[in-house]
Amino acid sequence: MMDASSVARLLMLAGLLLLVLGGLLWASTPFINWGRLPGDLSFSTESTRIYVPLGTMIVASIILTLLLNLLLRMLR
Known part of the structure; x- marks a missing residue:
């Protein structure tokens, strides 16, 4: 079982990944x-x-x- 700090780290990483993917999609709209x-x-x-x-x-x-x-x- 994961402790609270591991879950928090995982959620922060998932949020950062979504932010990066959103930025890439936003930047690719002219192309x-x-x-x-x-x-x-x-x-x-x-x-x-x-x-x-x-x-x-x-x-x-x-x-x-x-x-x-x-x-x-x-x-x-």
């Missing part, structure tokens, strides 16, 4: 138009708009998989 990639579907009628970001989800999944694999290899 990659997130949310309007090929494969993103949008349907609209007079009163309803549906947006399904399939292409964005696939790209984000690939990037996160690569980052997680790289992180796990570095920790071994």
Whole structure:
């Protein structure tokens, strides 16, 4: 079982990681138009708009998989 200081350290590391990832996504917006990639579907009628970001989800999944694999290899 983890003690309180280990949990606090883990939460701080997770927060820092989220901050870095958010900064990278924010900085990449001039180069990659997130949310309007090929494969993103949008349907609209007079009163309803549906947006399904399939292409964005696939790209984000690939990037996160690569980052997680790289992180796990570095920790071994």
